[in-house]
Amino acid sequence: KAGVTQTPRYLIKTRGQQVTLSCSPISGHRSVSWYQQTPGQGLQFLFEYFSETQRNKGNFPGRFSGRQFSNSRSEMNVSTLELGDSALYLCASSRQPPNTEAFFGQGTRLTVV
Amino acid sequence: QKEVEQDPGPLSVPEGAIVSLNCTYSNSAFQYFMWYRQYSRKGPELLMYTYSSGNKEDGRFTAQVDKSSKYISLFIRDSQPSDSATYLCAMSGNQFYFGTGTSLTVIP
Numbered sequence: 001k002a003g004v005t006q007t008p009r010y011l012i013k014t015r016g017q018q019v020t021l022s023c024s025p026i027s028g029h030r031s032v033s034w035y036q037q038t039p040g041q042g043l044q045f046l047f048e049y050f051s052e053t054q055r056n057k058g059n060f061p062g063r064f065s066g067r068q069f070s071n072s073r074s075e076m077n078v079s080t081l082e083l084g085d086s087a088l089y090l091c092a093s094s095r096q097p098p099n100t101e102a103f104f105g106q107g108t109r110l111t112v113v
Numbered sequence: 114q115k116e117v118e119q120d121p122g123p124l125s126v127p128e129g130a131i132v133s134l135n136c137t138y139s140n141s142a143f144q145y146f147m148w149y150r151q152y153s154r155k156g157p158e159l160l161m162y163t164y165s166s167g168n169k170e171d172g173r174f175t176a177q178v179d180k181s182s183k184y185i186s187l188f189i190r191d192s193q194p195s196d197s198a199t200y201l202c203a204m205s206g207n208q209f210y211f212g213t214g215t216s217l218t219v220i221p
Binding site: 004006033035041042043045048055056088090092097100101102103104105106107109 | 149156159162201208209210214
């Protein structure tokens with residue numbers, strides 16, 4: 001059974017640019033959550049999507065947005081990149097809310113220069 | 114107060130030792146409790162998942178939940194160098210809440 005797939009694995013962007021990250025959940029999983037992980041802050045919740053609807057949103061500025069497609073694949077977008085956005089972005093899939101087991105992808109490491 | 118508190122360590126033990134990792138939480142509505150292992154530059158890997166108070170064992174790993182004290186633990190028996198990683202506790206209610214992780218090094 002294929003796991004959670006995140007693309008790309010690595011990304012280098014310049015300040016002010018925008019970026020789109022992709023997440024394909026495990027087959028049959030309809031809930032996708034996104035997290036930002038940095039050494040100082042740990043895992044910070046960005047948002048969660050279920051059935052193409054955003055269920056929950058973390059405390060991040062509006063530059064961070066996401067969406068989910070009918071096949072449960074999800075994308076997140078960060079506009080006007082800042083140096084502080086450099087982090088490992090992880091997505092996790094689970095069958096459905098209320099959340100039980102969540103399985104993570106390998107993450108996308110974003111570096112903003 | 115954070116929803117989930119976890120001692121960041123680092124924790125360093127000799128091979129073969131019993132390791133105890135702990136988290137406390139404040140929200141009594143949390144229903145599901147998980148432990149993840151994360152190797153450097155990798156995504157977290159689900160290790161254990163429990164629902165009720167009590168113990169759950171899987172090989173060398175035992176997860177313990179005490180809902181009355183809002184306290185969860187992960188015990189690793191006969192620790193191995195390959196157990197060296199960061200361990201994250203997680204809990205879920207309407208969304209997931211993660212501890213900051215405990216860095217563990219098992220010395221051969």
